[in-house]
Amino acid sequence: MEKYSIKVDEYIDKSPDFAQPVLIYLREIIHEACPDAEEAIKWKFPTFMYKGKILCSITSFKHYCSLGFWLHQEMKTLKEIETTAEKSSMFSLGKITKMEDLPSKLQLKKAIKEAMELTDMGVTMKKAAPSKTxxxxxxxxxxxxxANAKALDVFEKASPSFRKEYITWITEAKTEATRNKRMEQALEWIAEGKGRNWKYERK
Known part of the structure; x- marks a missing residue:
């Protein structure tokens, strides 16, 4: 890994015009607040590593982009940001469509610093135990x-059947390459609120 990855440059260059200045800005703020951050592409999205752990990731879609923190469930600063971002969840900056949607630089840096402190403390992500059904x-x-804040938000709020369809599709892949391809597609569809078989659902 490296501080600045050409693959992240390529990701930003291929992003929609409205998203590019937002992604460039977020990238700069992350490196400014965390000089030790290293870039990588994980699950198709630019991810920032800190001491070998995922710190956060930036994502862009057709109509919006966002920033997600790995340890969002433990972060107090994100609850403060929540009040300033429309329709934002407690771990995401919500749907950012322009620079004005972003929290202040001070708030962003505070959140990044908190994520670093949690990583330094050895805090790990909590994994909820599945129910019997x-x-x-x-x-x-x-x-x-x-690593994809929007997809996670949709997935956690979705019905058990919604989740089951995606899990089954991914786990039934015969090869790792197929599994990864299905997983990337699943993240895109889930983030857009689409079920596994959305193409065949009645409109």
Whole structure:
């Protein structure tokens, strides 16, 4: 890994025009607040590593982009940001469509610093135990979801059947390459609120 990855440059260049300045800004703030951050592409999205652990990731879609923190469940600063971001969850900056949607630089840096402190303390992500009627989420898919704030938000609020369809589809892949391809597609569809078989659902 390296401080600045050309793959992240390519990801930003391929992002929608509205998202590029937001992603560039977030990238700069992350490196400014965390000089030791190293870039990588994980589950198709730019991810920032700190001391070998995932710190946060930035994502862009057709109509919005966002920033997600790995240890969001433990972060107090995100609850403060929640009040300033429309329709934001406690671990995401919500749907960012322009620079004005972003919290202040001070708030962003405070959140990044808190994420670093939690990592330094050895805090790990809590994994909820599945209920008897729920299928267990495989660890690799669990990690991928937590690197994509929007997809995780939708997945956690969705019905058991919604989750089961995706888990079954991914776990039934015959090869790792197929599994990874399905997982990337699943993250995109879930983030958009689409069920596994959305193409065949009645409109």
């Amino acid at each position: 729920e299928m267990e989420v495989p660890e690799y898919f669990h990690d991928a979801l937590h």
